[in-house]
Amino acid sequence: xxxxxxxxxxxxxxxxxxxxxxxxxxxxxxxxxxxxxxxxxxxxxxxxxxxxxxxxxxxxxxxxxxxxxxxxxxxxxxxxxxxxxxxxxxxxxxxxxxxxxxxxxxxxxxxxxxxxxxxxxxxxxxxxxxxxxxxxxxxxxxxxxxxxxxxxxxxxxxxxxxxxxxxxxxxx
Amino acid sequence: xxxxxxxxxxxxxxxxxxxxxxxxxxxxxxxxxxxxxxxxxxxxxxxxxxxxxxxxxxxxxxxxxxxxxxxxxxxxxxxxxxxxxxxxxxxxxxxxxxxxxxxxxxxxxxxxxxxxxxxxxxxxxxxxxx
Numbered sequence: 001x002x003x004x005x006x007x008x009x010x011x012x013x014x015x016x017x018x019x020x021x022x023x024x025x026x027x028x029x030x031x032x033x034x035x036x037x038x039x040x041x042x043x044x045x046x047x048x049x050x051x052x053x054x055x056x057x058x059x060x061x062x063x064x065x066x067x068x069x070x071x072x073x074x075x076x077x078x079x080x081x082x083x084x085x086x087x088x089x090x091x092x093x094x095x096x097x098x099x100x101x102x103x104x105x106x107x108x109x110x111x112x113x114x115x116x117x118x119x120x121x122x123x124x125x126x127x128x129x130x131x132x133x134x135x136x137x138x139x140x141x142x143x144x145x146x147x148x149x150x151x152x153x154x155x156x157x158x159x160x161x162x163x164x165x166x167x168x169x170x171x172x
Numbered sequence: 173x174x175x176x177x178x179x180x181x182x183x184x185x186x187x188x189x190x191x192x193x194x195x196x197x198x199x200x201x202x203x204x205x206x207x208x209x210x211x212x213x214x215x216x217x218x219x220x221x222x223x224x225x226x227x228x229x230x231x232x233x234x235x236x237x238x239x240x241x242x243x244x245x246x247x248x249x250x251x252x253x254x255x256x257x258x259x260x261x262x263x264x265x266x267x268x269x270x271x272x273x274x275x276x277x278x279x280x281x282x283x284x285x286x287x288x289x290x291x292x293x294x295x296x297x298x299x300x301x302x
Contacts, residue, residue, distance in 0.1 A: 001221075001224070001225065001227060006221045006222075007221075009217075009221050010218055010221045013214050013217045013218045013221070014218065016214055017205075017206070017211070017214045017215070017218070018201075020205045020210050020211060020214065020261065021201050021202055021203055021205040021206070022199055022200055022201055023205075023261070024202050024204065024205035024208070024260060024261075025190070025194075025200035025201055025202035025205070026200045027264075028202060028204075028257075031257065031264040032257070033266070034252075054250070054251055054252040073191070074189065074190045074191040074194070074202075075189060075191030075192070076189055076191070077191075098249075098250065098251040099251060100251035100252045111251075113251040113252065113253075114251055115249045115250065115251045115271070115274060116274065117274055117276065118274075118276045119276065123276040124276065126276060126278070127275050127276040128186075130281050131180070131183070135177060135180075138173045138174060138176070138177055139174075141173060142173065142174050149224065152224045154222060154223050154224040155222050155223050156223070156224065
């Protein structure tokens with residue numbers, strides 16, 4: 001494919017991808033069956049009292065029978081501070097949890113199910129660290145197999161057993 | 173392999189939050205769309221344009237990698253028992269998840285390394301290529 005065609009298609013696809021991100025954000029809140037941090041910020045958690053909700057939050061304090069979590073919006077601002085009862089898993093301040101249960105008041109939730117996403121800040125660092133190492137390994141392996149062809153502005157395999165079609169054509 | 177990284181490009185939000193992007197662009201914007209079926213198709217399409225030829229093969233390889241990522245994401249733990257809405261834009265449906273894991277569990281990395289070693293070993297020593 002000609003370079004101009006590839007650039008044109010790439011621009012069209014990038015624009016479509018941008019459109020997808022806009023549409024996803026515009027329609028997400030109405031399709032996600034639970035309140036989001038943005039909705040808490042705009043409408044106050046009081047609107048959702050009595051509902052069974054799934055929330056993600058960062059653990060602030062841990063007591064014997066309850067923890068407090070911060071639910072944040074898209075800007076990472078705190079949209080709600082909730083006291084969560086019924087947590088059985090071990091978790092520390094700075095950890096991240098999913099809690100599913102009835103919102104009893106605008107500041108209290110009784111969890112029926114919980115998932116500890118990150119037990120404490122070190123679990124978050126471990127997760128991100130493992131991801132970065134994995135990413136670097138994948139990229140390094142890719143560049144062992146592929147190289148950049150600056151003339152064509154394209155990646156090409158480092159070892160080609162068969163001559164490229166254009167070269168075959170030139171010989172003829 | 174590169175394909176399997178594509179859905180995680182939404183992690184750019186660790187550096188620039190969606191809120192900041194929205195303020196910059198002046199419109200609603202969520203990079204989590206990259207971590208969906210639609211995002212995977214378009215990203216694989218863009219990836220297939222960075223090679224001079226054999227675009228379909230490149231697309232297939234990248235999309236297969238991205239799909240493997242989304243499938244594994246689809247069995248992640250959710251406290252309400254339903255997976256994320258990764259089928260977007262085909263569907264907003266949340267299928268039931270067996271809640272097999274959370275990513276911060278070291279057992280996940282151990283399993284991934286064991287599977288990789290097994291696959292590489294079989295590929296290198298058990299499959300005869302002529």
